[in-house]
Amino acid sequence: GVTLRPDVYGDRGLQIYYNVSDNKTWEGLVTTLRTFLTAYTPAAQHLNINCTSDTYFIQDTFDGPNKTKLSCKFTSDMLQNCSGITDPTFGFPEGKPCFIIKMNRIIKFFPGNGTAPRVDCTYVGDESRPLEVDYYPVNGTFNLHYFPYYGKKSQPSYSNPLVAVKFLNITRNVEVKIVCKIIGAGITFDNVHDPYEGKVEFKLKIED
Numbered sequence: 741g742v743t744l745r746p747d748v749y750g751d752r753g754l755q756i757y758y759n760v761s762d763n764k765t766w767e768g769l770v771t772t773l774r775t776f777l778t779a780y781t782p783a784a785q786h787l788n789i790n791c792t793s794d795t796y797f798i799q800d801t802f803d804g805p806n807k808t809k810l811s812c813k814f815t816s817d818m819l820q821n822c823s824g825i826t827d828p829t830f831g832f833p834e835g836k837p838c839f840i841i842k843m844n845r846i847i848k849f850f851p852g853n854g855t856a857p858r859v860d861c862t863y864v865g866d867e868s869r870p871l872e873v874d875y876y877p878v879n880g881t882f883n884l885h886y887f888p889y890y891g892k893k894s895q896p897s898y899s900n901p902l903v904a905v906k907f908l909n910i911t912r913n914v915e916v917k918i919v920c921k922i923i924g925a926g927i928t929f930d931n932v933h934d935p936y937e938g939k940v941e942f943k944l945k946i947e948d
Contacts, residue, residue, distance in 0.1 A: 741936040745840040746772035754942035766832040773830050780816040787897040788813040791885040811898040812885050819876045822904030831906055835946045838906045841920055848888045856881040857924025859903045864917035872908040915945040
């Protein structure tokens with residue numbers, strides 16, 4: 741599955757409504773992002789290693805401490821304008837909010853068949869209507885060196901890679917429905933029985 745932060749559920753799934761001129765409506769959303777990213781500080785990631793290759797990180801041996809496998813670092817600064825570092829309010833008061841997308845862990849899964857899977861967000865049912873999005877890291881990809889995941893026992897310090905999306909042209913005072921899909925070989929997003937498989941769908945309304 742795929743998860744979204746901030747994650748506010750309404751009667752029918754994920755609904756994020758806020759008013760740019762009322763900070764009480766968005767402060768909780770920003771806090772959710774900030775709290776979520778505490779697991780991605782350099783201090784929290786100190787057991788993990790810097791990975792530079794763009795290929796799967798296949799480990800046949802246990803080279804980590806106490807007979808574990810190594811895990812690649814993912815730090816929040818990789819999310820640039822959506823890291824909370826340069827902009828601690830994640831674009832919410834400007835009406836250009838950041839959302840963070842995470843793929844759930846699947847043991848020994850090699851997504852993308854050698855090409856990094858990427859996030860692609862569009863309006864639901866109106867894919868031709870232009871949705872302006874900035875993706876972080878660039879191109880909205882999950883680097884292959886975070887895969888495969890060998891399980892909690894083998895990789896106790898593993899952290900899921902993240903992709904942040906920043907919506908730049910959301911019309912004010914209208915509810916819009918957005919879907920963010922993960923595009924890559926071996927990833928399906930049309931399973932009617934599991935709406936969160938390979939994608940996340942949500943309603944967003946930014947009032948002013």
